Amino acid sequence: MTRRLLHALAALYALVAVGLAHCAVVSWQNGSWPHAAFFAGAAVLLAVAIVHHSYQRDELRFAHARLERDARLASFEDGVVAVALAAACCETWWTSCGFQHDSTCPHRHRSAA
Ligand SMILES: [Zn+2]
Secondary structure: OOHHHHHHHHHHHHHHHHHHHHHHHHHOOOHHHHHHHHHHHHHHHHHHHHHHHHHHHOOOOOOOOHHHHHHHHHHHHHHHHHHHHOOOOOOHHHOOOOOOOOOOOOOOOOOOO
């Protein structure tokens, strides 16, 4: 759902909750307390649903932002590792911090820089 549609839905919920509260007041004024209690309970339930809806929307937005940030960091770290591995010529060079080479390495005659 788009953000605009979610806001419209929340506004519609609020409008229905106000309507239910009005029905509760009118029922109470006409002496029908069971209907007043039912309408009041429905209005409160809908108000709680609006708050819950808003909370879940914020949680979803936070999770989405966190996933995007983690994905960006992972791709950056992968890039750093790829550059470091591309600069290594052989395993012995890698494990000796650039001081030695394998006997089969084409760079074995180079000195450590
Ligand atoms: Zn090497």
